[in-house]
Amino acid sequence: MIEVDDVTHVYGEQATARTVLRDVSVRLSEPRVGVIGANGSGKSTFVRLLNGLVLPTAGSVRVDGLSTADDGREVRRRVGFCFTDPDAQIVMPTVAEDVAFGLRRRKLPRPEVDARVADALTAYGLAGHADHPAHLLSGGQKQLLALASVLVTEPDLLVMDEPTTLLDLRNARHIADVVATLPQQVVLVTHHLELLDGFDRVLVFDEARLVCDDSPEAAIGYYRKLMA
Amino acid sequence: MNALGLYVPGHSVVHRLPAGAKLLLLLLVGAGSVLLDSWWQVAGLLVLVLGGYPLAGLSLRTALGQVRPLVWIAGFAAVVHVVVSGWERAGVVLGVLASLVLLAALVTLTTRATAMVDAIVTGCRPLRVLGVDPERIGLVLTLGIRCVPVVVGLAEEVREAQQARGLGASPRAFAVPLIVRSLRHADALGEALVARGVED
Numbered sequence: 001m002i003e004v005d006d007v008t009h010v011y012g013e014q015a016t017a018r019t020v021l022r023d024v025s026v027r028l029s030e031p032r033v034g035v036i037g038a039n040g041s042g043k044s045t046f047v048r049l050l051n052g053l054v055l056p057t058a059g060s061v062r063v064d065g066l067s068t069a070d071d072g073r074e075v076r077r078r079v080g081f082c083f084t085d086p087d088a089q090i091v092m093p094t095v096a097e098d099v100a101f102g103l104r105r106r107k108l109p110r111p112e113v114d115a116r117v118a119d120a121l122t123a124y125g126l127a128g129h130a131d132h133p134a135h136l137l138s139g140g141q142k143q144l145l146a147l148a149s150v151l152v153t154e155p156d157l158l159v160m161d162e163p164t165t166l167l168d169l170r171n172a173r174h175i176a177d178v179v180a181t182l183p184q185q186v187v188l189v190t191h192h193l194e195l196l197d198g199f200d201r202v203l204v205f206d207e208a209r210l211v212c213d214d215s216p217e218a219a220i221g222y223y224r225k226l227m228a
Numbered sequence: 229m230n231a232l233g234l235y236v237p238g239h240s241v242v243h244r245l246p247a248g249a250k251l252l253l254l255l256l257v258g259a260g261s262v263l264l265d266s267w268w269q270v271a272g273l274l275v276l277v278l279g280g281y282p283l284a285g286l287s288l289r290t291a292l293g294q295v296r297p298l299v300w301i302a303g304f305a306a307v308v309h310v311v312v313s314g315w316e317r318a319g320v321v322l323g324v325l326a327s328l329v330l331l332a333a334l335v336t337l338t339t340r341a342t343a344m345v346d347a348i349v350t351g352c353r354p355l356r357v358l359g360v361d362p363e364r365i366g367l368v369l370t371l372g373i374r375c376v377p378v379v380v381g382l383a384e385e386v387r388e389a390q391q392a393r394g395l396g397a398s399p400r401a402f403a404v405p406l407i408v409r410s411l412r413h414a415d416a417l418g419e420a421l422v423a424r425g426v427e428d
Contacts, residue, residue: 088416135377
């Protein structure tokens, strides 16, 4: 359960201040929530609120009752975050090491880490690449690796910020298929509107405001009219 | 990507040696190399180090690949030493240089980055009394290793963008966008580290 109450967020100060979110209040408990909107509409900032990467200038954000401002550490344990550019997200030089990286702070015994890493690599079709340097993977494989590295920590909520923007159609479809089978709640920001088929709810952002909150068909229709 | 001296998977004796032991050996050989002053000692060291390659299941061609980038520096050093101190001294200096680079490369090729970083973190533990966080040192090293191919990729993009716009090879037109992109990448990486719980 995600609770966003009266959130306003401002970047910069005084002369350069720019309000990127204005009076956003929303409760999200559906398993699949989509977020769409124009570039610069505030949707990336909105999802960064959900794991405390961005703390609201005013208002509060709670995940499972935990405030992102006061319990950031606990929130980030529960919320996995997948970025647009996997190169920025992959921090270790080889594939298996990157998946193991997220487990470091769990202080698990070595055999358990190895087993979990092997399971994650198999699940996302990367088993043959365990010892390969991450930079030699294709774009689609890199995004799968980024996803595997997040999911190996078993988050309750997965937030994805345009995970398919840099991918071709086949890889985008593949990521979408993987996401469709996940047991956890997913909040997905995307410009690939067809990825939202089967979603429970879609939010549309425009000029820092949440302007539409509806079923995928209705929200996408609203967004198309907005952009026309 | 052996040019970057990255890990080659394997199960040889050399692979199975603890990373800390390998790093310590490298340190000792490096420090001890200043004591070598005759060509046969250096030749012995070179043979020993080269022997480590087949032992690790690596070809001598891989070994050659590790020292190839040295050619220009080594050539320059050779000329200087031949002029200043003669043939034998030049041979000693070059032999030591090649041996150390080969040994360092052998350690890198047979040791996972994680194992190496863990060993360094363990080795840095006594520095805790000085307020140093060994885990942080390990993370910095790892990110450094990871960022080499990323920055190489950014440099290629910048070069392509320049060519696409028909710009010549101006160093400034290359450096400025590369630095801007690298800084932007650093921001994104920082965000990802926080999201993955590094600061927690």
